[in-house]
Structure formats: C-alpha cells, structure tokens
Amino acid sequence: MRFSELLAPTLREVPAEAEIASHRLMLRAGLMRKAASGVYTFLPLGYRVLKKIMAIVREEMDAAGAQELMLPIIQPAELWHESGRWFDYGQEMFRLQDRHGREFCLGPTHEEIVTDVVRSEVRSYRQLPLIVYQIQNKYRDEIRPRFGVMRSREFIMKDAYSFDRDQEGLERSYDKMYRAYERIFARLGLKTRAVLADAGAIGGDDNHEFMVIAETGEAEIVYCTECSYAANVERAEAKPEQALPPETEAPPLEAVATPGVRTIAELEAFLSLPASRMIKTLIYRADGNPVAVLVRGDREVNEVKLKRVLGALAVEPADAATVEAVTGAPVGFAGPVGLQGVKVVADLEVPQVADGVTGANKADTHWIHVQYGRDYEADVVADVRVTVAGDACPHCGGRLEAARGIEVGHVFKLGTKYSEALGATYLDETGTERPMIMGCYGIGINRTMAAVIEQNHDERGISWPVSIAPYHVDLIVINPADAPQREAAEALYEKLWQTGIETVLDDRDERAGVKFNDADLIGFPFRVVVGPKSLAQGSVEIKERASGEQHVLGVEEAIEFLRERIAPALGRGGALVESRGGHPGL
C-alpha cells in the first residue's frame, strides 16, 4: 500500500472528546471515527487490526476444536421470552418491530439463539460435546458509552458456546477455552490476569474474567500476594479478621444528641471515635422492597454481593422519603436498634463491632455502647461489603492487593440455565432425556484492540505488536522527487511484499518530519528509511518502534533482519507465506 493512496487521516491535534490514551490514539492515528455516541466507523488501518485480532481468535478457537458459525443479529422476542431475559435485560436491549408489529431485538449476546439451533439439531449423547462460536456485531444500549471503543453500543464480540453431557464434560470444555484464551492474549502481546468474577445477568456459577491490567481499567480487582487467588472486587470475598470477643460487656445502651451529624466522617469528628466502631446503616430498595444493610463505618456496601445475598434482580439506594418511612428519621440517623418491619442484612464484620455507635432512628440522635445480640439482631449475616487492599486473602490469609483492569474476555460455566429454560436436551445411553450442560466464552474484539494500545503506547503514539500491526513496515522515502531514492524504495517495497512482509510505502510529498511522526503515531513495528545519507552507501535505516533500536543495513540484510523478527510473530506455524495478497501495488 502506498501512503499517498491510503485513507489514514492522522490528526495533529487531540480531539476534545477523547479521555484515555487508546481512544485518543485511535482517533489521532486515523484508525476510526465516531458515527454516534458509542458507535464507530473503522477506517482501513483500524479495520486491518480488527481483522488480525479476529484471525488469531479464529485460529485458536479452531485449534481448540470449536466450530465457527454465523448467528442472526436480529432476533425474535419469543426466544428471549422463553429464557426470561426479554424482561431481565431491560433498557439495555435495542428493541425493534417489523412492519407487522412483531418484536425483535438486536442481539446483545447469543445464548438464546444458539441454544435454539442446538436444541433442534442435537438429540443424542453421540453428538456431544459440541463447541460452536461466532465473531459478530452485538448491540447493547449502554447507559453511558465511554472511552471510545472500550464501552460502545455496537461492538464485535467472539462468543463460543459449549454443550456437554455432564459436569465433567463442561469442566473439560471450560478448560480448553480457558487455555485457548491464554494463548490468544499471549499472541496479542497482552499481559492479562484471569480473575474470579460475578456472573451478572448471564447467570451460572464458576466464571473467570481475563483482565488486562491497566490504570484506565473500569474494573477493580484484588489479588493475593501469597497465593494465586485473584478476583473482581464485585466478587472478591471479604472474610472478617479473627476478632477477639469483647473482654467486657459494653455499658448499657445510651442515646447521645448529635445535632446535624449525618455522615460517618462527621460522627468520627463529633465523638472522637474511629469509623470502625460505627455501624453504618443504609436503606436500599431490592426489587422495590426496602432493606436495611449494615456495614462497619469504614466499609462500603458491595451492591453486587447484596443482590446475590437477597436473590434480587436489582438493588438501589432508597430515596429520602423511603428512608424516612422505614426509619422514622431523616437521612443520616438510621440504625438497626428497634428497627421494625424491614429486612436487616448485616455484613460479617458487624456482629464483631463491640461497643458500637449507630443511628437511633430519631433526628439528631445516635446510640452508643451498641452490642450485637443484646441490642439488635440481623435477619441475615453475610459478606456484603467491598473487599479492599489489605484485607486477608480468603484462601490463604495472605495480604490482598488491588489493581485496575480492562475486561477483555469472560468465560462462564452456565450449567443448565438456558438448556432447561429453552429445552435443550439430549438422550443419554439409557434413553433418558437430560439437559445439556452449557458454557459460554466471550472476547470483546474492539475492546481488546483498545487494551493493546493501552499497554503499548508512548507519548509519540501507538506501538503495535507485530502480530496485529496494521502493516509490519513503514517504508519512508525521504524525498520521493529524487529518482535514485524513489527507485531504491520501490525496489525494496516489492521485495518486502514478496517476502510476505506487509509494507506501506510512504511516498507522500511531505517533509521527513511529517512522515516520521505519522510512523510513530500509527505505530508500525518497523520503520525503514531510504534517504540520501544511507543510500550513498547502498544501505537503508531500520528503526524498531518498541525499543527505538536503530540499524543501518544493506538491502538484502535489511530484508533478512525484518523477516527474522516478523515471521515468528505470525500464525501458528510462524512461517511467512510468499504472498502478494492484499497488495494492489504489484
């Protein structure tokens, strides 16, 4: 490809809308443009990267025995009614009607539709196990699209679905996919970490998220410094430290006037007591019903855990009117003592708070010397707080650390949730009808692209790993008006393509600085310069983007140098194909 013919509109200035590096660079390097909030057009360079990511995913899926198919994006509502998710998915689903008023959605995910095919076509244990996958656009009407392609409303996702006869089969399928994921992300040049995660609306039990560790990640994870435990904070268990029982019984309950003291911080200052002695009482609405949630004053409620503990579809903080109705006091003075007519959920740490402080359900008043068991009790005591760095590892007791991550992949053991809802069954050897045991395995393709940029960029631009670079080499002619330079570059350009090295020939009538800056911005792994300096000795200059390493080599040595470094990163076999594919210039 000649740069002069390439649609690669690089931007000198930073678009105001972009906040994080990958978003900025994807716009600046001319990889994509926004069409609407959370909807993007991919330009030639960006699309090449996407195609390469998809190719790697495809190779590894195929190698793991998964079969690719194509599923409809427009899906009938009936299937979603069968699984119950037409309602559960809520506002996030793009819904539409055909001219007859029949309801459809743009598939946000494809469990229903794939289960539908499999239930009609697979009947016998002899046809199992089966793993199928698709790489297609999915649609979610995100509440708030952000960070460019990181959270968009239209996105490409690879989803694989496994169908097994039994739990052992599922374990094998899950393991296959898990290992395929490790290979995929390694080939993409990503450092990832698999963490235990919450299953969310998809449902199911065991699941792991593949996280790219990055400051800009939306997810917070914790990991143990001593063992292999790692989990999304939504899911991470928070075991209370072993507390000694109070040596003496707390003094009797006593009310203190706390005028205008509503927050934990204000209470700490007012009473000169640490937040860990306080019992924070929050009123939530769980599927509409009020619930009181107790955590230690220095802790936060984890709503995902709360949802799970309550078996609720949605939990949200109650509004002020509800709080007053439930507690009989304005916001800021809620407490469990004497609280009536509402379910009370206490975090595991709460009963251990000896001689505590809490709201008295009366304006400007708190109780002190509060004791669990003596003064109040909870209906449920469970882990409902946010795990934080410094907590004890639930497996080995070691210290947990926190980090942020970008979720690029997610593997789930679904079990029979969909196969039972949709009647995906098979007959076993004895002729007994059994539900298939399912798993599903997703990779966000565009998000992965952004994650690669987050991990591979500097102040000058992107630095693509060879495996997914839009082109391997940017061949710059310093002055294309100079015949010897131009001819030498043209000759090298053809040889590189013949060697299978994807090369852009920057033949633009631009100053050298413009070309160098574009090369750095777009992030070609190698830059080759043909200019008067080296040409005098019959040499060319090679610069590696990632390391900055430079070499001046003869033409043949240069080709060999590039071949050695580029070939291993390509394909499972690692061999360059003699090819002119995709190259209109020859």
Added chain:
RNA sequence: CGGGGCGUGGCGCAGCUUGGUCAGCGCGCCUGCUUUGGGAGCAGGAGGUCGUGAGUUCAAAUCUCACCGCCCCGACCA
C-alpha cells in the same frame, strides 16, 4: 435517569459577562513559487444557517425558553 460541562468552517479554540464592522485565530485543505533527515517559508484561495426551534429587541453567536446532540462523574456492563 441524577449531577457537572460543552455545542462557533474538517480538527483545536477565542468571541457571549457589557446585544450593534465579531464572524475571528491556530492547525488542516486547495493553487503557485521556494524548500525537503523529526509536524517548512512566502503569496494567494476555498470553506461557517454560530446545534435546532420559538421568543425578547430597531438589532441576537451574544439575552430567555424548549428541544436535540456530545463529553465527564454515578447507577449498568464485555
């Protein structure tokens, strides 16, 4: 949806408080000449219903209201 902010040539912005030669600047784009190893110089040029619609006024980019779009924080999630 709640909170905050922003919509002025392709991009980045000024102008708005104090209505009236304020439709302007930088980059980009086009033409010519000169340049050519890290985003060139000179000269000329194209391009804007100032988000949309009402309203106030002799007069609106500027004031008022409504709507639309976009960005950031939160709830949701791959």
